[in-house]
Amino acid sequence: MGADHGTLQEWIERFLDHLRLERHLADNTLSNYARDLERTKAWCVENQLNRWSDLTQHQVRAYVASRHRKGISGKSLQRELSSLRSLFRYLLREDQAESNPATGVRAPKVQRKLPATLDADQLGRMLDAPADDPIELRDLAIMELFYSSGLRLAELVSLDTRDIDFNDTTLEVTGKGSKTRRVPVGRKAQEAIRAWLEVRGDIAAMDETALFVGTRGKRINPRTIQDRMKRWAIKQGIPRNIHPHMLRHSFASHLLESSGDLRAVQELLGHADISTTQIYTHLDFQHLAQVYDKAHPRAKKKK
Structure with missing residues (x-):
């Protein structure tokens, strides 16, 4: 050594x-x-x-x-x-150790919590609400983008206006470990972002490149997004602690529910390891179990 x-x-x-x-x-x-x-x-x-x-x-x-x-x-x-x-x-x-003493040591087992999601009706109530001023138009574009493209909070905050390409309806995102990936942007999210870009100039500072800005005209703070989403949910009468990751979870579980394609969802979420994505299969199974309980002749409870 x-x-x-x-x-x-x-x-x-x-x-x-x-x-x-x-x-x-x-x-x-x-x-x-x-x-x-x-x-x-x-x-x-x-x-x-x-x-x-x-x-x-x-x-x-x-x-x-x-x-x-x-x-x-x-x-x-x-x-x-x-x-x-x-x-x-x-x-x-660096030749400063002869072995790795942390190898083979395990932490106590973690009980895996299933991520909280919103159902399609709740999301509809949130995202179909009218936006009456530039700040509300910004909030709506942010929420549509979270749900449309499954972004992490830090990824959304770091977006610049040049990152969105309306021609091929995709977005270049810089994720964990500075890895970039392209994600699709859905029609509703595109509409919401276009509506926001029309009024962005009323708030953004002249030299600001950020796609989403706060009231002072600079790149929006992650905390502001979290607070605004909670407020938006209360206003729409949704009794849940809404946060950006909940929209990412909803994006993943709804997509998996419809497609069953775990690899595609892994790619879209930017997960390095598919085992991280697999937690959504548990959510999907819960949904399937509920459908089965309601629909299968032998599973229905007697009235």
């Missing part, structure tokens, strides 16, 4: 530089890595471990157990272990 020229913190910083400069990860992802590794580092310091190479698999298990006792969820611990595994892959590359 090569000479160790850095402290725990210095190797975290070098690793984050590697993620930023070589792997071009988004700032949000980098801050998640930093936060996870900061917690592991604090535990190492508490336990008199001064170098990452001192950490054994047994100690990684002890760390996970101590976090679990504090009530940290299995999902969070899975992410922390993933961050630690990635750090050690980098340390192995």
